[in-house]
Amino acid sequence: MRKCQREYVEHAIRRKCRNLELAPEDHYTLANIHSRFSNLESCDKGWGGCRSKGDLILKARDRDTSVDYKVAVWFHFGAFQVRKPNKLVTDLDLFRLPCCLPELPARMPNKLLGPPWTDAKLEFLQLLSLDAYIDADDTFTRSRRILRQVIRDRDFATFQRLVNMHIRCQYYKYPVRWPVLPTHFQVALKYADEYDDPFIKLLVEQRWEDIPANLLHLKDQLMSKAGTSHI
Incomplete structure (x- = not known):
């Protein structure tokens, strides 16, 4: 390419x-x-x-x-x-090159959305991410599943790349940050290391605002695991 x-x-x-x-x-x-x-x-x-x-x-x-x-x-x-x-x-x-028509965006190929996560695959995914859509609507079915599996696999390098990526959803006109949903915070807690878990640290430092305001219990769990008192 x-x-x-x-x-x-x-x-x-x-x-x-x-x-x-x-x-x-x-x-x-x-x-x-x-x-x-x-x-x-x-x-x-x-x-x-x-x-x-x-x-x-x-x-x-x-x-x-x-x-x-x-x-x-x-x-x-x-x-x-x-x-x-x-x-x-x-x-x-x-x-x-490559090019996707804004009026008729292409669907991101499944081959780019799963392991093995090589540098070449992630680079190609990023190349297409602003134009080819991953999700058809705001339920974020594919991107949610992908990020959840990466957390379970404890692949922090890939997790970090995905979380910092902007992607297209067919539902929206513009790229959005890779969706981080409450289920991702919960999975991160479930599979977290006992101390200094990198997934928890990144989520708390970079995606804290993605937690709904009413999920105070989830916020407390994350802050406790991150070693920071809740204010």
Whole structure:
């Protein structure tokens, strides 16, 4: 997939930038764009539920009309865009691989939603998570089951990745944080280590607000297990 993304972006750049003037150093950057796909650690991955304005943004000008443009590239998303500087950033003029239509989102494949949880699988899941939906509605049937099983399997590395991910639900127009429901807190308590359980610590520190206000008993249990007195 990364190879296909690189080739797709290179092709889009050749087609869309052939009539644009860029600074010599920027022209060199675009001509050697393939090297930027070798390390994606610092690239925007949509952790906040949306894409940034671009990992790479260059100024350009149309040779015929002298109209200014900005050239933007998102390496993790395999996306490329040429836009006017003051134009609102939308997906309408975005060239991207893989791509899902916002009006008809694809369903996330089951192969990406279960063990073995490899780095490659989690990276691919994250790549599709802002576009392909996991759940059909707000009962969160699939995402609830997946997170519950990861807790039972005591796979903290995967749990941490999923909890910090934003995903699509067909019911909503925008990505939401991976749903953490009361049942997840209860399962975490059931399978928790006697001391310093990492699942409990993460849930208390990062997803405390997901506990319904009326479940005071559950909050007390979590605070007690986390070693913090309830205030």
